[in-house]
Amino acid sequence: MGLRFQQLKKLWLLYLFLLFFAFFMFAISINLYVSSIQSYDAEPRHPKPPPKRRSLWPYKNIVAHYIGKGDIFGNMTADDYNINQFEPKQGEGADGRPVIVPPRDRFRMQRFFKLNSFNILASDRIPLNRTLKDYRTGECRDKRYANSLPNTSVIIVFHNEAWSVLLRTITSVINRSPRHLLREIILVDDASNRSFLKRQLEAYIQVLAVPTRLYRMKERSGLVPARLLGAQHARGDVLTFLDAHCECSRGWLEPLLARIGESREVVICPVIDIISDDNFSYTKTFENHWGAFNWQLSFRWFSSDRKRQTTANTKDSTAPIATPGMAGGLFAIDRKYFYEMGAYDSDMRIWGGENVEMSFRIWQCGGRIEISPCSHVGHIFRSSTPYTFPGGMSEVLTANLARAATVWMDDWQYFVMLYTAGLSLSARDKVNVTDRLALREKLQCKPFSWYLETIWPEHFFPAPDRFFGRIIWLDGETECTQAYSKHMKNLPGRALSREWKRAFEEIDHKAEEFMSLIDLERDKCLRPLHDNVPRSSLQPVTVGDCTSHAQTMDMFVITPKGQIMTNDNVCLTYRPPKQGALKLLRNRNATISNVMLTQCAIEPSQQWTYDMDTQQISHRETKLCLTLKSATNARNHKVEKVVLSMECNFKDITQKWGLIPLPWRM
Ligand code: UD2
Ligand code: MN
Numbered sequence: 001m002g003l004r005f006q007q008l009k010k011l012w013l014l015y016l017f018l019l020f021f022a023f024f025m026f027a028i029s030i031n032l033y034v035s036s037i038q039s040y041d042a043e044p045r046h047p048k049p050p051p052k053r054r055s056l057w058p059y060k061n062i063v064a065h066y067i068g069k070g071d072i073f074g075n076m077t078a079d080d081y082n083i084n085q086f087e088p089k090q091g092e093g094a095d096g097r098p099v100i101v102p103p104r105d106r107f108r109m110q111r112f113f114k115l116n117s118f119n120i121l122a123s124d125r126i127p128l129n130r131t132l133k134d135y136r137t138g139e140c141r142d143k144r145y146a147n148s149l150p151n152t153s154v155i156i157v158f159h160n161e162a163w164s165v166l167l168r169t170i171t172s173v174i175n176r177s178p179r180h181l182l183r184e185i186i187l188v189d190d191a192s193n194r195s196f197l198k199r200q201l202e203a204y205i206q207v208l209a210v211p212t213r214l215y216r217m218k219e220r221s222g223l224v225p226a227r228l229l230g231a232q233h234a235r236g237d238v239l240t241f242l243d244a245h246c247e248c249s250r251g252w253l254e255p256l257l258a259r260i261g262e263s264r265e266v267v268i269c270p271v272i273d274i275i276s277d278d279n280f281s282y283t284k285t286f287e288n289h290w291g292a293f294n295w296q297l298s299f300r301w302f303s304s305d306r307k308r309q310t311t312a313n314t315k316d317s318t319a320p321i322a323t324p325g326m327a328g329g330l331f332a333i334d335r336k337y338f339y340e341m342g343a344y345d346s347d348m349r350i351w352g353g354e355n356v357e358m359s360f361r362i363w364q365c366g367g368r369i370e371i372s373p374c375s376h377v378g379h380i381f382r383s384s385t386p387y388t389f390p391g392g393m394s395e396v397l398t399a400n401l402a403r404a405a406t407v408w409m410d411d412w413q414y415f416v417m418l419y420t421a422g423l424s425l426s427a428r429d430k431v432n433v434t435d436r437l438a439l440r441e442k443l444q445c446k447p448f449s450w451y452l453e454t455i456w457p458e459h460f461f462p463a464p465d466r467f468f469g470r471i472i473w474l475d476g477e478t479e480c481t482q483a484y485s486k487h488m489k490n491l492p493g494r495a496l497s498r499e500w501k502r503a504f505e506e507i508d509h510k511a512e513e514f515m516s517l518i519d520l521e522r523d524k525c526l527r528p529l530h531d532n533v534p535r536s537s538l539q540p541v542t543v544g545d546c547t548s549h550a551q552t553m554d555m556f557v558i559t560p561k562g563q564i565m566t567n568d569n570v571c572l573t574y575r576p577p578k579q580g581a582l583k584l585l586r587n588r589n590a591t592i593s594n595v596m597l598t599q600c601a602i603e604p605s606q607q608w609t610y611d612m613d614t615q616q617i618s619h620r621e622t623k624l625c626l627t628l629k630s631a632t633n634a635r636n637h638k639v640e641k642v643v644l645s646m647e648c649n650f651k652d653i654t655q656k657w658g659l660i661p662l663p664w665r666m
Contacts, residue, residue, distance in 0.1 A: 076115065082195040086124045086164040093126035095133050096282025096378075101125070116162045117386040118245070118277035123164045126280060128171040132378070134250045135273060135284040139318050140374035141251070149257040151183045152332060153236035157226035158244035159190040159387050160197070165245045165380070167204070172248040174210050181253055183236040185212040188229050191220040220390055222350035228343060231335070239338055243329040245380040247275060247282065255374040256332040259320055264334040265367045267358070269326055270375035277382050287373035290323035292456055295552055295567045296420040297356045297401050299327055302569055304458065304601055320370035324363070324456035328355025330377055341365060342439045345403055347432075350389055353400025360408035363455050365445040394422045402427040407436040410448040411665040415462060418664065419552050460557055460565040460600065462664045467504050467558040471526040472518070473543045473628060474615055474656035480517035484658040488612045497612040500560050503659065506612065511661045518660050520546045525554035526657070528597055529642060540593040541572070541643045543628055555662060562607045562620060563600065571600035572608065574619040574645055591631050593642045594624075610659070614650040617657050628654040 093099050099122040101109045109121040134141065154173050158166060173185060187205070189197060205212040215229055231239055238260050240253070252270055259268045274283045289303045306321055342361060348354050362369050389396050401420065405413040406428055417423045452459050462468035474481040487510055496502045507514070525546035528539050531553065547553050556572075557565045564572035576594045600606065607620040617626045624645035631642040648655065 084163045084196040088127040089125050093130045093280055095131050098276065098279035098281035099125050115386065117382040117384050118380050119279065120162050122280045123162060128168045129175055132247060132249045132282055135376040136251055136374055137317060143318050143374060145254045145258045146261060149181055149254065149261050150237035151181050152238040152240045152257060153184050153186055153234035154182065154240045154242060155186045155227060155230035155234060156242050156244050157188040157190055157223050157230060160192045160194050161244040163196050169242060169244055169246045174208060176248045176250055177253045181257055182210055185210055186230045186234055187212065187214045188226040189214060189216045190226040191217050224344045224348045224354050225346060228346055231338060234335060237335060238332050239335050240332040241330065243379055247378040249376045249378065252375045252377050255372040259372060260332060260334050264337050267331055267333045267362050267367060267369045268320065269331045269371045270377040271371060271373060272327060272330055273376050273378040275378040275380045277380050282378050284376065290321050290371060291327055292325040293356055297416055299325055299355060300568060318374050320372045323369050323371050325359040326355055326369050329379065341367060345436055348400045348403060350396045352397040353404050356401065357404035357408065360451060364408060364451050365443040398422040398427065399431065403431050403433055406431055407433050407440060408448060412448050412461060414666050415664040460569050462557050465560050467507065467659055467661065468664050469659060469661035470546055470554050471556055472658045472660055473524045474658045475524065476653060478519055478522045480514060480519060480523050481658060483517050484514060485615060488615055491612060494613055498609055500558065500562055500610060503610050503612050507659050507661055514660045526643065527554040529591060538596050538598045540591050540596055542641055562609055564608055565600055569600050570597045571606045573598045574605045574622060591633055591639050591642055593631055594645050595626065595643050615656040615658060616648055618648055619645050623648065625655045626657060
């Protein structure tokens with residue numbers, strides 16, 4: 001008996017030990033997992049650079065995470081979509097501060113991120129009326145507005161928006177708008193299926209301090225039909241549109257309404273600040289920025305100085321800035337003017353394109369689009385789309401863009417269709433835009449060339465007086481390089497050989513021949529050193545394989561003044577590396593060159609000349625020639641071949657360049 005008992009006791013102890021050990025291992029692995037999530041999370045998302053990080057939209061078009069039919073959230077259950085976990089903690093996120101989700105919730109945080117493409121667990125901890133700082137400049141705060149400003153209806157459309165985020169948008173509108181200027185709030189539900197957006201929402205809005213009405217689309221249609229429905233029911237003098245994941249900051253409304261009070265033909269946008277999709281911190285962005293579109297018609301922000309065209313006093317920092325393009329989500333417009341100008345193209349579905357269409361239409365038909373530096377509204381920028389795209393993301397988006405381009409872009413519509421993935425000239429045949437063309441006729445709108453020249457003179461699109469095409473390295477081996485050099489050498493009037501205009505004409509003459517001779521397999525094109533680097537970042541150039549049409553890596557626009565531009569407002573720039581900066585270079589493998597691609601600006605570092613006689617491209621000021629050489633990195637190691645600016649030598653074959661045009665209009 002005694003022995004049995006001893007044995008049993010040992011077994012029991014062993015059992016306890018094993019149990020304890022298993023538990024210990026489990027705890028360690030959980031801990032490791034959580035910290036791996038934490039470090040994964042901490043790295044790429046913080047801190048969000050201010051609006052320079054303007055590549056949100058292209059990502060949205062190209063690498064959105066939408067997968068197709070079925071459960072796009074993998075392990076999410078029906079309950080997960082429909083549960084409302086809003087549980088505010090006092091002071092959380094106050095003054096726009098970031099929220100730190102406790103470690104025990106990290107796993108759920110990760111899992112629920114996909115639901116909205118933002119960190120809903122962070123949002124659910126922040127009270128609906130969290131405080132924000134006053135993001136206005138002193139001048140803006142001191143500004144006094146007329147007593148009798150027009151009033152507004154605020155229109156917010158949504159599809160499956162998260163509860164806390166939607167209600168924080170509404171609360172910020174109510175709390176930060178002067179009551180007499182805010183006539184009503186109009187919500188339009190674009191056929192959401194989350195259960196808390198049904199009765200619960202209806203009940204909630206009944207008791208708000210500002211009349212708030214909710215309309216529902218019968219079926220999922222997209223933000224344009226939803227905004228049109230909202231506008232139809234609005235009674236305010238002005239329509240103010242907001243996305244459903246915004247926070248209005250102090251003094252946001254008055255400058256918008258005041259500007260429309262001054263001139264009803266102005267469509268006025270606030271400065272869009274950044275609410276982090278990750279921790280919901282509120283980051284103010286620069287006031288001095290404006291927007292336009294890239295070759296694929298994706299919206300882009302730019303920050304170069306622009307004249308404030310609205311006041312005689314150009315130094316008035318509170319005056320709005322004219323902008324060729326609007327981001328699309330946040331703007332105010334006189335209600336009657338909205339309809340006089342053709343409201344929206346109601347055949348644009350789901351998402352995208354309407355901001356392009358409205359930007360071109362308002363400007364070309366006699367209105368203006370401006371950003372008021374005194375009005376700050378935060379918006380959650382996301383790096384992927386959380387919702388479905390009935391009809392397919394690429395199909396929907398390209399159809400919307402094809403509509404905008406066909407109606408408003410004249411000759412330039414072909415350019416967009418030729419060089420946007422998913423579009424082609426046949427896109428024109430699929431869209432019926434008769435109504436919109438009639439509108440353009442009725443409103444007697446100006447041509448797209450006027451828009452480019454007058455409203456967006458800094459633009460980087462091709463134009464009749466510009467070159468558009470590839471810059472190939474004339475290694476003298478391929479048929480194309482031989483034909484090109486031979487032609488250039490035997491031209492009369494050498495004195496003119498350094499004028500871009502002359503070069504463009506000469507190249508244009510032989511365009512067909514050069515285009516037919518270029519061999520994409522063998523000819524080498526000037527292009528950025530690395531693929532897939534954000535366009536806005538500084539990067540060296542090299543020569544490499546020429547790309548096919550939808551990729552525009554190796555395509556350049558050259559202006560008669562010698563700016564060598566490419567997509568996204570990027571220009572070839574002479575930029576000698578600074579000694580001190582070299583030592584500090586963090587990435588010791590970075591390639592060093594004195595020629596870089598960087599944001600365009602009107603400055604001597606971006607002015608180049610071409611000598612048709614020698615086929616050299618040289619920097620105008622330093623007279624150094626573009627040369628293909630092996631470069632070194634910060635460790636003094638030789639790396640790949642890059643293009644540098646060096647002493648010119650007309651015999652040097654590494655300095656010879658040919659301009660091979662590409663078609664861009666019919
Ligand atoms: C930007 C604009 C957005 C719109 C879009 C182009 C900003 C801050 N945002 O993208 O307003 O102009 O470019 O189309 O300028 N929605 C629906 N139904 C749909 C899809 C979206 O109601 O089928 C709602 C959505 O809930 C949101 C709004 O439309 O409130 C805009 O959608 P988004 O936030 O996904 O667009 P965003 O900010 O990426
Ligand atoms: Mn949005």
